Amino acid sequence: MFEHVIIGQYLPGHSFLHKMDARAKLIAVFMFVFTIFMMNTWTGYGVLWASAMIVYFMSGVPFRYIRKGMFPILLLVIFTFFLHALFTQEGEALFSIGVYTLYEGGVEQGLFIAFRLLLLVFITSLLTLTTSPIDLTDALEQLFTPLKRIGVPAHEIALMMSIAIRFIPTLLQETEKIVKAQSARGADFTRGSFKERSQAFTALLVPLFVRAFKRAEDLALAMEARGYNGGEGRTKLRKLTWRVRDSVLCTMMLMLAVVLMFFRD
Template sequence: MQSITLGHYLPGDSFLHNLDPRIKLLCLLVLIVTLFLVRTFWGFMFFGVFIILIFSASKLPWRYFLRGLRPVFFIIFFTLILHFLFTDGGRVYLRLGPLTVEEAGVFMGTFMTLRLVLLVITTLLITLTTSPISFADGIEYILRPFRRLGIPGHEIAMMMTIALRFIPTLMEESDKIRKAQMARGADFETGNIFRRARNLVPLLVPLFVSAFRRADELAIAMEARCYRGGENRTKMRELHTRPRDYLGLSVSLGMMLAILFSGV
């Protein structure tokens, strides 16, 4: 349980780590759009090299590069298989009864897989280098113009922050309760799925009880400090955009324009 790196954030000190979170989110948006503008394999190669360069500049351990792909492995795998088998057109490479692997399928499968892999890695690059708190901060700023449309940016960010703040607490708590019940002979590891689900009751009931208790305490603590949220609330850590943030954004935009106009 302790091996889970939460929110994937890895503290560090690099160009990417120190980028303004608002700009980082914008860059992510631009790069995702760019990925969907790519039309050829050359484009992906270009983009891939770009991402690898940034990855090495951010001084992240390489194994996180692959580890990040693990949760989406099945989606990628199925995309590949489904395209291979069901997209028709062009030469036939292989016949398996009623199923055929055709040229267009291989092309589309590989193409989509590459797009997915790069999408995940790009996102990973941002989440690995942004602390959850500054992430929420960035989202609050970005949602600010939408307040007129009734989107409560501050409240959303506050909810995110609180949720993120309590993930480690609840993890720790569940770890403790799990151990406490294991000390009483509880078993969370063996048996079929129904048995296991039932065995979770001694873990879930105390966990919910304590989550509600904590929520209550937090609400009272915030109330006691006259929390009102939203309008006119100042920040302890003001975000400042510096030249390097504009540099980051220009690089991302440059990437998009290059892909768009070169037609790769």
């Protein structure tokens, strides 16, 4: 059920994107995400999709892998589209469905949000697929380092974020195991009334939370047993190296963001 969820997974490779500095990829993704939220025209979204496809070809990730990974969010995208299309009453009325009337502005707004969600998942998935958890943690820590001057625990924040990303596929695997175990005992998550399905999902959530807390406890004990006490005095086995291509990528993303601002209404 959840084998195609790709957010949080790392796919080893030797592509151009794999070899780039993790800090540059994080900065570029941040600027790309900022541009996505600022964009409100079809021309801008077309340029963003073209840019995302160029980044995809630089990643060397199989397209079939991406396509299957995007499938789990389609339900959310479709729901979001219809939510905006049915309840946003702007522009010219297109047609009516029972008590609901579809407006041109609602359909356009729904499509904007749908494309925005797809782009966000697509570009963040490419980040985690081409960046190892260790490099991602080191990059986050170094980017947060200036905040240490005001008392922000940069190392701990970076560690928590990387662990959260890494445990997404692990928790999904646990969920799949629990679903299969409950189904073998007669639970049905697809049929029945809303009340019956809610009760079935309750039987899923309780053991899932128990396993999640158990994994968190095991991880904390393992870190304590290895003498972990934060980032102070720790050395790095591998150091991130910023190269010319990393500067070029960040500069190109900044130029893209600036140029696309002229396409806003």
